[in-house]
Amino acid sequence: MSGIYDDPWAYELACAFRDVPAEVDALLGWYAEHATDAEHATDAGHATDAGHATDAGHATDAEHATDAGHATDAGHATDAGRAAPSGAGPATVLELAAGPAEHAREFARRGVAATALDLNPRMCAYASREAAREGVAVDVVEGDMTRLDLGRRFDLAVTMLDSTSHLMTLDALVAHLRGVAAHLSPGGLYIVEMSHPRDRLTDDPSVSAGWTVERDGVHAGVRWGEPGDRLDPVTQVSADHVTVTITADGGTRVIRDVVPYRFWTATELDAAIRLAGGLDAVAQYGDFGVGEGAVPLTDPGAWRMITVLRPAAAAPGQGVGAQPGIG
Numbered sequence: 001m002s003g004i005y006d007d008p009w010a011y012e013l014a015c016a017f018r019d020v021p022a023e024v025d026a027l028l029g030w031y032a033e034h035a036t037d038a039e040h041a042t043d044a045g046h047a048t049d050a051g052h053a054t055d056a057g058h059a060t061d062a063e064h065a066t067d068a069g070h071a072t073d074a075g076h077a078t079d080a081g082r083a084a085p086s087g088a089g090p091a092t093v094l095e096l097a098a099g100p101a102e103h104a105r106e107f108a109r110r111g112v113a114a115t116a117l118d119l120n121p122r123m124c125a126y127a128s129r130e131a132a133r134e135g136v137a138v139d140v141v142e143g144d145m146t147r148l149d150l151g152r153r154f155d156l157a158v159t160m161l162d163s164t165s166h167l168m169t170l171d172a173l174v175a176h177l178r179g180v181a182a183h184l185s186p187g188g189l190y191i192v193e194m195s196h197p198r199d200r201l202t203d204d205p206s207v208s209a210g211w212t213v214e215r216d217g218v219h220a221g222v223r224w225g226e227p228g229d230r231l232d233p234v235t236q237v238s239a240d241h242v243t244v245t246i247t248a249d250g251g252t253r254v255i256r257d258v259v260p261y262r263f264w265t266a267t268e269l270d271a272a273i274r275l276a277g278g279l280d281a282v283a284q285y286g287d288f289g290v291g292e293g294a295v296p297l298t299d300p301g302a303w304r305m306i307t308v309l310r311p312a313a314a315a316p317g318q319g320v321g322a323q324p325g326i327g
């Protein structure tokens with residue numbers, strides 16, 4: 001039996017509730033806000049000019065500077081020692097666990113050199129085909145996001161739609177974070193979108209497990225998770241039952257799958273980032289709003305957990321610049 005990820009067209013249809021261009025707008029907005037002009041970036045602790053060492057306008061004390069209102073743990077999410085935001089867009093983007101690579105394709109449409117990586121060969125083939133059909137250039141790589149070895153760096157890396165839930169162990173998440181850190185440009189950014197922890201930790205989830213979508217005359221009813229799908233209390237893994245019912249031209253096709261899902265809490269993510277080293281969390285959001293429209297993770301309306309990470313300010317001679325194999 002083939003699963004939902006073996007049918008990329010059906011997967012993309014099931015996820016058509018998203019506004020991908022609007023999400024890419026937000027990713028670019030966060031890049032402009034948080035990525036630093038690497039040429040002018042400084043090592044933490046060496047900055048002497050708070051006006052140039054913070055996200056301008058938020059902080060006045062370089063030692064305690066944070067993205068005010070965004071970071072959940074000010075002690076580990078500081079902008080201290082950083083240059084001012086680049087304000088510019090990324091030249092290169094890497095989408096991880098990209099599936100059909102909808103975001104990479106949208107970045108490519110906007111002139112950003114896009115690379116998409118996924119483990120599943122069918123997803124990779126579909127992503128390549130769709131990019132070619134749309135006339136955009138996306139470099140599609142079949143690979144494992146816990147063993148990144150692309151031999152180049154990117155201004156922006158993104159992992160969308162809770163794909164880190166496929167990293168089942170702490171070792172896998174830490175390896176993933178280390179790999180991403182080694183593939184970021186010095187002034188780059190990693191943005192990772194996860195489900196809001198409320199969905200798994202409370203009886204009041206922020207999203208529904210069932211929805212419908214309509215595209216090009218095709219209708220899909222989706223159930224991603226059933227009431228009986230419980231997290232194993234020890235492993236925090238659940239076997240999520242997925243059913244996609246597709247109706248077109250009077251015919252109906254049903255795809256059933258069981259997708260393993262590892263739930264990561266906000267504090268576990270924070271711990272994994274610290275354990276991995278090489279990255280600092282600079283902001284966290286609960287939705288795809290930027291600037292005035294930013295939604296804090298703690299907002300009652302928050303429904304995603306989106307974390308913005310930057311290469312950690314390194315001591316001289318250390319850090320991502322010293323990683324082997326990456327130019």
Ligand SMILES: C[S@@+](CC[C@H](N)C(=O)[O-])C[C@H]1O[C@@H](n2cnc3c(N)ncnc32)[C@H](O)[C@@H]1O
Pocket residue numbers: 005015096097098099100101102117118119120123143144145146159160161162163166167
């Ligand atoms: C929920 S889909 C998300 C796809 C895409 N991020 C999106 O926003 O539509 C998860 C994807 O992660 C991929 N995946 C799972 N484990 C992976 C790994 N270790 N490395 C790379 N891709 C992986 C699957 O093949 C699948 O395409």
